[in-house]
Amino acid sequence: MDASHAHEHPDLDRCREILVQLNDYADGELGADLCRELEQHLAECPDCRAVYDTLTGTIRIYRSLRDLPLELPPGIEERLLRHITHVEK
């Protein structure tokens, strides 16, 4: 079951304007005046707030992958070692 619901703010055009700026805001690249306007909108619009919170959650969780290795599929390590040994000879 998908428990999500669509944006319900009465001024959806304003929500669209805000959402276009969300990434710059998340990256700390939005000017001070625009920041204040955006924060005011987020305080009033739970839908945009939810998008912002889940967007920053998405960014955070992917950043945590950086130093995590993947388990190598079977055979890759042996093929790599064989390949390098062959090239080095």
Added chain:
Amino acid sequence: MPGPIIDLTIYDSEEQLLAGLRRREPDACACLIKRFAPLVYAQSLRLLGDPDEAESVLQQTFIKACARLDGYEGRSGLGSWLYRIATNEALMQLRRHAPRVALDDVAETIQADEIPQRTTLWSLDPATAALDGELRAELEKALAALPETLRVVFVLREIQGLSTDETAAALGLGESAVKVRLHRARLRLRELLATYMLGH
């Protein structure tokens, strides 16, 4: 079949490993692979989205690294150095691809109709979620589902940690194009993850 069994403690530090590699000791090479191949493979697969191409980049990365060992000055760690070689190899591989992108993925402005449809908070909090096997598989699956133009920008910026201008230079794009693609990639990943995150 597991890889060769070697004693990783012989080369406890990077200096010892580097010295062994420069003496062309076979165990040092095996140790380098054991220690770094899973990271390099992960990075290559995320950029390329194809296991065969990722393996090819993995091989080229270690061959080039071994060939360039004498020029390696050790200013960054071995892992960062290998990461950089792998990224360059993967980007070269991507340039060989025929274009396979949808026009809306390369439009360099954000469209007003790109308003997210799912506005429910997730029941799984990414700040505290354990990166267990199931969640990691979902993250990798969502990433692989992105169009190449968006995935590459996202991986370089968010996972590899390059700045906007470094990403733009690596891909031969303008900074505004990088920002738009990153914006689009983040929103799409958020949508792709929503079903899983809402169900936990």
